[in-house]
Amino acid sequence: MHTVTFDICAPGRVGRLALLAAALAAAVLALGVAGTAAAEAGVSAKSGGAADAVLVAPSDFSSADELIALVGARGARAALVLLPRTVLAQVSPSAAAGLRADGFAVMRAADPPRSAPSPQARQALVLLRQLGTADPFATTAPVVADLPTLGDDLLHAPEPTLAGSFAEPLRALLGAAAERSLPRATETAAFAAGSVAVSVIFPESNGSVDANSENWSNTDPLHPGDRRAALTAEILTALSWWQARNPSAGLVFTVPAPGSLGEPQTVASDYEPIRHAGVADALWRHAIMEDLGYPAAIDDDPPPETAYADAVRAANGTDWAFAIYVVDSLNDVDGAFKDRLFAYTFGVFGPYMTLTYDNDGYGSGNFGAVLAHEMGHVFGALDEYKPPDASYPSTGDLYSGYLWVQNRNAVTGGTSDYPCIMRGGDASLKAYANGDFDCPSTRGQVGWRDANHNGVADVVDTAPVLADGPQTADAGVVTMTGSAREVPWPHGSNAKGQAFNHDISIMVPQVVQFRVDGGGWEPAVAVDGAFDEPSEALTLATSALTNGHHVLELSATTGSTTTLTRDIWAGPVPIALDLAAIKKTIVVGQKLGVTVAASSGSWPVPFLTGVNVGPQGQAAFRTVTVDRVGSWSGTIAPRFSADLVAGFETSGQYIGPAISPSVHVGVKPVLAVRLAAATIERGKVMLVSGHFKPQRGGVRLALQIAEDSGWKTLQTTATDGRGDFVFRFRATRKGVVRLRVRFAGDGKNVAATRAAPLFTVE
Numbered sequence: 001m002h003t004v005t006f007d008i009c010a011p012g013r014v015g016r017l018a019l020l021a022a023a024l025a026a027a028v029l030a031l032g033v034a035g036t037a038a039a040e041a042g043v044s045a046k047s048g049g050a051a052d053a054v055l056v057a058p059s060d061f062s063s064a065d066e067l068i069a070l071v072g073a074r075g076a077r078a079a080l081v082l083l084p085r086t087v088l089a090q091v092s093p094s095a096a097a098g099l100r101a102d103g104f105a106v107m108r109a110a111d112p113p114r115s116a117p118s119p120q121a122r123q124a125l126v127l128l129r130q131l132g133t134a135d136p137f138a139t140t141a142p143v144v145a146d147l148p149t150l151g152d153d154l155l156h157a158p159e160p161t162l163a164g165s166f167a168e169p170l171r172a173l174l175g176a177a178a179e180r181s182l183p184r185a186t187e188t189a190a191f192a193a194g195s196v197a198v199s200v201i202f203p204e205s206n207g208s209v210d211a212n213s214e215n216w217s218n219t220d221p222l223h224p225g226d227r228r229a230a231l232t233a234e235i236l237t238a239l240s241w242w243q244a245r246n247p248s249a250g251l252v253f254t255v256p257a258p259g260s261l262g263e264p265q266t267v268a269s270d271y272e273p274i275r276h277a278g279v280a281d282a283l284w285r286h287a288i289m290e291d292l293g294y295p296a297a298i299d300d301d302p303p304p305e306t307a308y309a310d311a312v313r314a315a316n317g318t319d320w321a322f323a324i325y326v327v328d329s330l331n332d333v334d335g336a337f338k339d340r341l342f343a344y345t346f347g348v349f350g351p352y353m354t355l356t357y358d359n360d361g362y363g364s365g366n367f368g369a370v371l372a373h374e375m376g377h378v379f380g381a382l383d384e385y386k387p388p389d390a391s392y393p394s395t396g397d398l399y400s401g402y403l404w405v406q407n408r409n410a411v412t413g414g415t416s417d418y419p420c421i422m423r424g425g426d427a428s429l430k431a432y433a434n435g436d437f438d439c440p441s442t443r444g445q446v447g448w449r450d451a452n453h454n455g456v457a458d459v460v461d462t463a464p465v466l467a468d469g470p471q472t473a474d475a476g477v478v479t480m481t482g483s484a485r486e487v488p489w490p491h492g493s494n495a496k497g498q499a500f501n502h503d504i505s506i507m508v509p510q511v512v513q514f515r516v517d518g519g520g521w522e523p524a525v526a527v528d529g530a531f532d533e534p535s536e537a538l539t540l541a542t543s544a545l546t547n548g549h550h551v552l553e554l555s556a557t558t559g560s561t562t563t564l565t566r567d568i569w570a571g572p573v574p575i576a577l578d579l580a581a582i583k584k585t586i587v588v589g590q591k592l593g594v595t596v597a598a599s600s601g602s603w604p605v606p607f608l609t610g611v612n613v614g615p616q617g618q619a620a621f622r623t624v625t626v627d628r629v630g631s632w633s634g635t636i637a638p639r640f641s642a643d644l645v646a647g648f649e650t651s652g653q654y655i656g657p658a659i660s661p662s663v664h665v666g667v668k669p670v671l672a673v674r675l676a677a678a679t680i681e682r683g684k685v686m687l688v689s690g691h692f693k694p695q696r697g698g699v700r701l702a703l704q705i706a707e708d709s710g711w712k713t714l715q716t717t718a719t720d721g722r723g724d725f726v727f728r729f730r731a732t733r734k735g736v737v738r739l740r741v742r743f744a745g746d747g748k749n750v751a752a753t754r755a756a757p758l759f760t761v762e
Contacts, residue, residue, distance in 0.1 A: 050131050051079040051244075052090055053088075053096065053108050054086065057087070057104055058103030058104065060085050062083070062260065081252060083120075083257035109128045137368070139369070150428070154377060181505040182506070185306075187349070188320060190504050192448065193250055193448075195252045196322070198321070198324065199256065200265075200323075203267055203273050203325060203328075205268075206270060213331055220364065231364070238432075248455055249447065249457040256316050273327045274328065274356060277338045278337035279339055281354060285325070292308060305346070324354075336360045343370045344374070348377055348382070350378040380402055382407045384442070385423055385427075398410075401446060402491055402492065403449055409441040419436040420441075421437060421442070462507060462558050464485060466554055469607070478570055482524075483536065486558045487558075507558040508532060508533055510557050514540050514542075516551070525540065540554070548573075549600065550567070551568075567630070577648060579660040583665070591636070593634075594636060596624065597630055598631075603630075604629050608625065613634075616659075640748040641667045642667075644665055671701075671752055672690045673754045675688060681731070687727070687728060688727040688756055690725055692723040702741070731761040
């Protein structure tokens, strides 16, 4: 039997972490941890599932996914991770109790003030209290009149007719790499789902080439103290804004721990970045990346930040990563680069973005809103404001994103008018302050479309496919092989192109487990040692079972859980077989469809090997193996009529001999008949020859002529050793003659006739 069921659970790449399998199994069996946590916390649609607690783990973690998984196993939903041990999360009362039992500190915004255990925890508490206010993203920062729209903020904009196509040269570097659903090294961000490591870099000029006109140590009345700390708080707020817009995507941002790859850092630069054009940022970027160990390629194809982001995500155990360069512009007259750029992303899908301290007229107080806009590009969203020039890709006829969604909300050429962070200018500030993100175009481009309306973002609305294999049994212990394979949500494409040329999923099979007869769940084992690839071979071994039939359930989770149910057997198993044929009579040379079913009692026996199909008492035509439901269907090509049976002798735990009831199948021969000529004179002899198939000698055949009273036998003959035959017909009257060759049938083949071509006697 086969049963496939689906249970929604929180997405993520945590399935690669074998050490958390037991904890994750508990979460899955708790009937969907994400839904439970949200229900207990009373999350409203407007709040978007915002975090309500700060968690501090009892020990350090280097992998964000490990920490996210551990928190999720207790029923909490992580929103922001500050490695090595701090998590901003949505935590129900029951989840909080379980986490405390695991040694976590659980701090609420309303708790009495106390000393936080680390700078990261203090940072998270400040953010938590801000998120708990009535308008967590509002700002009182002054904004100048006639605010710019953000302009050309895609530094390497895609072609106007093929949004996203600029990424193709990056993928070309992979050559003929095997297709796999996990993101490739050059795909550092494809959609806004899963875990994302964010590396913040503050360039600091050292005066060696350019005059040192900006210093991060200088203070700003708007941000007393360390301005980098204030900007970091703005960055964390913007990350929280994105996460809260769609918790069903499982979006969790991670800030790497101090001292680890990707940590927030100030890096010395020989140049003063703000004194140069934005399009010439390679002047200082390449030197920074080289200092970090990631030298640049020619013409930024790919930019060195691609390899850097890939390394950052690997080091921090996340699905995606991108870098943020924050360029100091406190003393600059307009807060913009020399070409008027002030906030831009390298291109759709990252891998880096650059913002200035005060972002032209937006001001440092609106840094978070500008950053939130740029993050849309990292995940595949296009601008929606009026194109700053004719070729800029912000019109309604374009497509972008992993799902390849049309930019319908664009001001120019669009068909909708939703508030959206991608509108730029005042519209972006308002969308950020109000938490607006209802635009279907942008939501679709970042992967948040919900095509089947089940409340889960398409890109994480996946389920694995399970396959089971043969079983063996020894002393009651049943061992079985199988596989679990993730099936990604397919990438979008149309006549205008595609952003990605293969399907991507950030998930691999996780919580791969089994149980017998409804008992307790036990872990299955990856054949290669870890469930860390989209497709994994697996094996399992039960405890000792009583002799007889049992029901095994195998399950695995990616975006949701798939369960496969099948029959297994322990101990000696007496076999019964049944054989069915599609036809009772066939023509020689045709293939006969037959089906074999193996059972014991009323239960099918799966993967039974060594079942012979053939004539009773004779050599088998085929030796077959029945499938997981105890059945085999195939074809045989008998040359002679026979009583067909399926037979099985004892093998291993399966007990024979077993012979199915016989099915008689008649095989009709093929007769070929030829004439020596088309006409003949009366009194002459016409040779009527031919061939009998299946080839055998001594077969008696009759030559018959059509008369008014019916068919009359004129003579008989027998085939020779090659199956050939010849009749000599003497013409006795004029006219058209109808002859046929008749085989009356024998024990080997059923009766058959074949008409000879018509001929004329003159």
